[in-house]
Amino acid sequence: MYTVNFAPVFAGFDQLLLGAWLTIQLSVAAMIVGLIVSILCAAGKTSGIAPLRWVIDAYIEIIRNTPFLVQIFFIFFGLPSLSIRLTPNSAALVALVVNFGAYGTEIIRAGIESIQKGQLEAGTALGLSKLQIFRYIIMKPALRTVYPALTSQFIYLMLTSSVVSAISADDLAAAGNNLQSQTFASFEVYIVITLMYLVMSTGFSAIFAIIEKAAFKYPLSR
Amino acid sequence: MPLIRPFGLPEFWIIVMAAKWTVALSAIAFAGGGLGGLLIALGRVSDSKWLRGLATGFIRLFQGTPLLMQLFLVFFGMNILGLAINPWIAAAVALTLHASAFLGEIWRGCIEAVPSGQREAATALGLRYVNRMRYVVLPQASRIAVAPTVGFLVQLIKGTSLAAIIGFTELTRQGQIINNATFSPFMVFGTVAAVYFVLCWPLSVLARRMEFRFSRATER
Numbered sequence: 001m002y003t004v005n006f007a008p009v010f011a012g013f014d015q016l017l018l019g020a021w022l023t024i025q026l027s028v029a030a031m032i033v034g035l036i037v038s039i040l041c042a043a044g045k046t047s048g049i050a051p052l053r054w055v056i057d058a059y060i061e062i063i064r065n066t067p068f069l070v071q072i073f074f075i076f077f078g079l080p081s082l083s084i085r086l087t088p089n090s091a092a093l094v095a096l097v098v099n100f101g102a103y104g105t106e107i108i109r110a111g112i113e114s115i116q117k118g119q120l121e122a123g124t125a126l127g128l129s130k131l132q133i134f135r136y137i138i139m140k141p142a143l144r145t146v147y148p149a150l151t152s153q154f155i156y157l158m159l160t161s162s163v164v165s166a167i168s169a170d171d172l173a174a175a176g177n178n179l180q181s182q183t184f185a186s187f188e189v190y191i192v193i194t195l196m197y198l199v200m201s202t203g204f205s206a207i208f209a210i211i212e213k214a215a216f217k218y219p220l221s222r
Numbered sequence: 223m224p225l226i227r228p229f230g231l232p233e234f235w236i237i238v239m240a241a242k243w244t245v246a247l248s249a250i251a252f253a254g255g256g257l258g259g260l261l262i263a264l265g266r267v268s269d270s271k272w273l274r275g276l277a278t279g280f281i282r283l284f285q286g287t288p289l290l291m292q293l294f295l296v297f298f299g300m301n302i303l304g305l306a307i308n309p310w311i312a313a314a315v316a317l318t319l320h321a322s323a324f325l326g327e328i329w330r331g332c333i334e335a336v337p338s339g340q341r342e343a344a345t346a347l348g349l350r351y352v353n354r355m356r357y358v359v360l361p362q363a364s365r366i367a368v369a370p371t372v373g374f375l376v377q378l379i380k381g382t383s384l385a386a387i388i389g390f391t392e393l394t395r396q397g398q399i400i401n402n403a404t405f406s407p408f409m410v411f412g413t414v415a416a417v418y419f420v421l422c423w424p425l426s427v428l429a430r431r432m433e434f435r436f437s438r439a440t441e442r
Contacts, residue, residue, distance in 0.1 A: 074407075159287065191295060
């Protein structure tokens with residue numbers, strides 16, 4: 001009979017905390033670079049250059065219709081055939097950026113398209129400067145439109161990042177795998193890790209909700 | 223026989239045929255998740271505070287943790303319950319629970335999108351809960367639900383790939399096995415990705431088309 005024993009898990013808890021910190025770092029880095037990719041691709045998609053749009057559309061469709069695990073295997077194991085060799089950690093970052101970029105592009109594009117021309121014209125008619133128009137009429141509403149989708153995509157990214165442990169990149173899940181192989185307390189280790197992910201995802205959504213209230217608190221319409 | 227064999231047509235077909243296990247696992251999780259999701263959605267919109275809280279907690283738990291951890295917990299949890307470790311059952315159970323939470327949340331939105339006047343009219347006509355749900359609310363909610371449900375199916379099919387990590391031989395795991403024998407990862411994982419794409423892309427297109435048609439039908 002298996003006896004549940006959490007003692008070895010808490011003995012190695014500092015390893016798990018380090019893993020959680022690595023997961024946050026990896027997710028935030030992937031989010032920042034992924035956002036840049038998303039903005040560039042969204043700009044490319046709305047630019048009106050047809051071949052560019054086809055390439056970006058193909059990228060989005062391929063990424064959104066294949067599993068992240070296969071993407072990371074392809075990047076880590078497959079790309080060396082093209083003499084692109086990456087360490088597990090950089091392959092993890094690249095895979096997360098590539099994955100986030102595909103989803104982020106659609107979110108950013110929706111934000112750009114949400115601003116109506118009439119609003120810009122109204123701004124000009126009210127005598128706002130170019131900078132004021134950009135700041136209050138373009139950026140703020142566009143950010144508000146994309147903010148909820150973007151933040152939930154970030155949390156999804158953080159949860160997905162656990163898969164990078166499959167190529168033995170360093171993160172919380174990998175820290176769990178290591179601790180599990182040292183202590184053989186598999187269930188206990190994974191339940192603690194799962195709760196740590198839960199704390200991180202609820203913590204981030206709480207922070208995001210506070211930011212949303214502070215930054216975008218003004219009446220919507222009418 | 224050489225240690226490393228080339229990646230040829232037989233290897234290609236082995237990978238393509240492994241898709242049947244991906245499809246089977248997705249079908250089981252979708253069927254189980256459909257049933258579980260309906261219960262969760264009904265719990266989420268029920269009048270009982272306890273049921274609502276329970277359903278909300280279930281959704282939060284599964285939407286706030288990685289699917290990989292859910293798989294690990296079911297996989298190793300079976301050992302604690304004294305059951306033999308079986309990747310097939312562990313993957314099916316974990317993915318069913320995962321799908322229940324996500325479908326429950328999607329369908330809750332669809333049920334709430336049915337105008338409350340419909341429910342009130344049904345109550346006024348003397349319909350009790352079961353008949354009210356069965357004949358009035360759910361049929362209308364199901365029309366709204368089709369597009370996002372198909373969209374989630376794509377996510378679920380992709381999610382089954384994680385079963386490879388606990389050792390269930392579906393498409394991705396078969397790819398790993400072939401890769402160990404042929405050592406041509408570029409071809410192997412390219413093929414695996416292509417098979418997933420063939421499974422998922424038509425569903426994505428279908429979901430988008432239905433969403434578009436629905437939004438056009440309901441605007442005004």
